[in-house]
Amino acid sequence: MTRSPTGSADLRVGVAQAGVGYLLGSLGACLILLSRDLHVARGELAWLSAGFGGALIVVGVSGAWILHAGAAAVLRVCAAVLAAGTALLAVAPSLPLAQAGALVLGAGGAGITLASPALLGDRRAAARLAVVTAVGMLAGVCGPVLISIFDATTGNGRLALLVPVPALIWLAATRATAPAIEELAPRAPTRPATGSLAPIAVRWLCLVLAVAAEFAFHLWGAARLQDSGLGAPAAAAAAAAFPLGMAAGRLAAIRLIGEKAVVSVAAALGIAGALGLAAPVSPVIATLALGLAGLGIAVLYPVNLARLMALPALGLSRGAALGAVASGVAALGSPAAVHALAAATSLRASLIAVAVVLAILVALDRRIN
Numbered sequence: 001m002t003r004s005p006t007g008s009a010d011l012r013v014g015v016a017q018a019g020v021g022y023l024l025g026s027l028g029a030c031l032i033l034l035s036r037d038l039h040v041a042r043g044e045l046a047w048l049s050a051g052f053g054g055a056l057i058v059v060g061v062s063g064a065w066i067l068h069a070g071a072a073a074v075l076r077v078c079a080a081v082l083a084a085g086t087a088l089l090a091v092a093p094s095l096p097l098a099q100a101g102a103l104v105l106g107a108g109g110a111g112i113t114l115a116s117p118a119l120l121g122d123r124r125a126a127a128r129l130a131v132v133t134a135v136g137m138l139a140g141v142c143g144p145v146l147i148s149i150f151d152a153t154t155g156n157g158r159l160a161l162l163v164p165v166p167a168l169i170w171l172a173a174t175r176a177t178a179p180a181i182e183e184l185a186p187r188a189p190t191r192p193a194t195g196s197l198a199p200i201a202v203r204w205l206c207l208v209l210a211v212a213a214e215f216a217f218h219l220w221g222a223a224r225l226q227d228s229g230l231g232a233p234a235a236a237a238a239a240a241a242f243p244l245g246m247a248a249g250r251l252a253a254i255r256l257i258g259e260k261a262v263v264s265v266a267a268a269l270g271i272a273g274a275l276g277l278a279a280p281v282s283p284v285i286a287t288l289a290l291g292l293a294g295l296g297i298a299v300l301y302p303v304n305l306a307r308l309m310a311l312p313a314l315g316l317s318r319g320a321a322l323g324a325v326a327s328g329v330a331a332l333g334s335p336a337a338v339h340a341l342a343a344a345t346s347l348r349a350s351l352i353a354v355a356v357v358l359a360i361l362v363a364l365d366r367r368i369n
Contacts, residue, residue, distance in 0.1 A: 009072075009119045010132060015171050016075055016112045017136035019082055019164040023105065025140020025243035026161060028222030029147040029236035030089070033157045036232055038095050042223055043339050047099060050336070051085075051106025053215075056328025059114045063321025066111070071118040072175075074111050080172035082108025083165045090161040113327060117305060117320040133302060134250030137294075139164070140243030144222065148237035157236060202368050203308045204326050206263075209361040210300035211330035212337075213270055216354045217242050217297065219335040221290050224277050224347055228286040238283065241291035245273075249298025262299055263365040267358040269296025274355040278348045300361070307368075 027048055035042045059066055066074055085105030092098035120128040143160065151157025222239035230238060249266070273293025277286055308326075309319030341350035 010128065012072070012075060012171060013116045013119050014132045014135045015167055016079055016082075017116060017132045018139040019079070019086075019136075019168045019171075020109045020112055021133070021136020021243065022139040022143045022164045023082075023086060023109065023161065024218050025137070025240070026143030026147055027218045028220065028239045028242075029144040030158060030161065031219060032222050032226055032232050032235060033147065033151065034098060037156070037158070038098065040095060043343060048102055048219060048335070050332055051099075051103035052109050053106070053328045053330070053332025055103075055107040055110035056113060056324050056331060058328075059110045060321050060323070060325030060328055063114055063318075063324055066114065067118055067321075071115040074115040075119065076172050076175070078108045078111030078115065079168045080108070082112065083168040083172065084108070086161050086165055086168075090158045092158075110324065110328065114320060114324040117309060117323060131250075134247050134253075134298075137243045137247035137250055137298065141240045141247060143243070144236050144238070144240040148233045151233050151236065157233070199368060200308075200311060200313060200322075202364055203304065203311065204322055206361055206364050206368075207301070207304040207308055207323060207326040208330045209357050209364070210297070210304050211327045212334035213274075213293075213354050213357050213361075214246075214297050214301065215331050215334045216338045216351070217290065217293055220338050220342075220347060220351075221277075221293075224351065225283060225286055225290065227347060228281065228283040230283050234283075238287045239290070241287045242294040245291035245294025245296075246298040249295045250302070252295075253299040253302055263303060264362050266296045266299035266303075267362045267365075269293070270300070270358045271355045272296070274351050274358070278351040278355070280348070297358075 031042060031045050031048055034040070034045055034048070082105060085101050085103070085108055087101075089098055089101030089105055092101050116132065120132065142163070146160040146163060147157040149157075150160040221242045222235050225238050226232060226235035253262070253266075270293050273289045273291070273296060276289025276292065279285075279289075281289070305323045308314070308323055311319065314322065338347075338350045338353070341353055
């Protein structure tokens with residue numbers, strides 16, 4: 001492990017997270033524009049986050065091996081991969097090329113998700129993760145708005161996906177002036193004691209549930225706003241309410257992260273937002289509910305990831321890898337589950353299931369705290 005000034009790691013991770021956050025914030029808007037541009041039903045685009053989810057599982061399972069190259073090197077390579085996938089998705093004229101772009105984008109984003117906590121994984125991990133992911137969510141606010149503006153002015157709103165590409169290329173092309181503050185040297189694997197498996201499993205499941213709720217809104221929030229009565233460009237712009245709420249929540253999490261009841265309170269806000277979206281409400285109320293959901297859900301990822309990484313039976317490297325697997329399972333399964341429920345009932349009704357997921361998370365959190 002090597003140490004150096006904090007700013008080197010935090011700046012570079014912040015740039016990478018801004019790129020990931022911008023693209024995650026754009027997923028819902030991108031879905032409704034892809035549906036229009038490529039003449040496919042919205043439900044057929046549930047794969048949009050599947051590349052990210054599948055890649056997260058792969059990099060999580062092989063995380064210790066990948067981090068042998070150094071978390072800073074992984075960050076640089078994956079920034080380049082993310083830029084390439086983003087460019088392909090932005091200009092893809094056909095469904096197969098859009099799918100390829102989403103897969104490449106997902107691989108890059110997954111590597112960044114693995115490397116970020118490894119670079120910031122000291123005893124202040126939760127607070128530092130909250131800061132850099134708040135930067136990502138602030139960038140995510142811009143995505144839907146710029147997509148709407150680009151669509152109105154050029155007829156191709158997906159071109160707005162190219163906005164973070166120059167910053168990602170800079171990150172890929174430049175080396176840190178010094179090693180990251182807490183870049184993790186891979187450790188020899190240790191076999192957890194039998195008694196330690198239960199807390200690992202419970203904290204891992206908490207992280208899965210937290211990310212599942214987040215991705216459900218990232219991908220389907222704009223579609224729900226469209227169903228409330230907004231046109232495609234307006235729904236794309238209004239979907240910025242979710243990353244805006246997420247950014248506010250992540251900034252608040254910096255101060256609240258040590259509070260015992262923080263997960264229960266945050267999940268309660270997420271539940272209220274989900275139920276508000278599930279109700280037959282006006283576009284304005286639906287947009288406010290989406291923002292409220294983001295405000296609550298924002299706290300859940302950094303808190304639950306930091307708790308997983310803090311378990312002595314894992315250590316930071318293995319905790320980061322398990323966190324990536326958890327995020328991958330959620331990103332792969334959550335949007336598809338929402339789509340399946342929506343196909344059987346309605347999108348509004350399927351959002352009630354997200355509220356149930358958050359209620360289960362509260363119950364598990366009380367078990368381990």
